[in-house]
Amino acid sequence: MKGKKVLLVDDEVDFTAGLSKVLRRRGFEVETASDGMTAVVHIAKEPFDVIVLDVKMPGLDGLQVLAEIKRLEVEARVILLTGHLSSSEEQAGLKEGVFAYLFKPFPTLKLVSLIQEAAGGETKNPGSV
Numbered sequence: 001m002k003g004k005k006v007l008l009v010d011d012e013v014d015f016t017a018g019l020s021k022v023l024r025r026r027g028f029e030v031e032t033a034s035d036g037m038t039a040v041v042h043i044a045k046e047p048f049d050v051i052v053l054d055v056k057m058p059g060l061d062g063l064q065v066l067a068e069i070k071r072l073e074v075e076a077r078v079i080l081l082t083g084h085l086s087s088s089e090e091q092a093g094l095k096e097g098v099f100a101y102l103f104k105p106f107p108t109l110k111l112v113s114l115i116q117e118a119a120g121g122e123t124k125n126p127g128s129v
Contacts, residue, residue: 004119006023006031006050007032007048007050008020009034009035009051009052010057022108036059036062039053039065040060040065048074048076049118050119051076052079052115078098079098079101080098082101099114
């Protein structure tokens with residue numbers, strides 16, 4: 001996945017740090033953000049192939065960041081991470097074209113596989129994983 005850029009957005013810094021290492025070993029360029037506002041700044045400055053968003057974060061949550069991604073007409077594929085996705089959140093994500101949802105807890109390699117699939121351009125039916 002050389003040259004593919006991923007933005008990891010989660011308020012759990014240990015999670016993004018660990019996942020960053022795994023993705024970099026697989027050839028991805030990785031940026032991280034620990035809150036939604038920082039993520040929006042990154043997204044506005046540079047293109048990403050994949051954006052991994054935690055839904056529940058203080059300040060701007062993942063769905064608000066998703067709305068900004070759409071407003072800015074960003075072409076990145078988005079993967080939402082959540083522990084408690086409500087049906088209204090799921091409907092909002094589907095309406096906005098989310099690539100996939102991943103429910104916490106999940107194996108790291110499952111997320112890595114989804115990121116690789118999203119970065120590779122394969123078509124996937126949006127929905128729960």
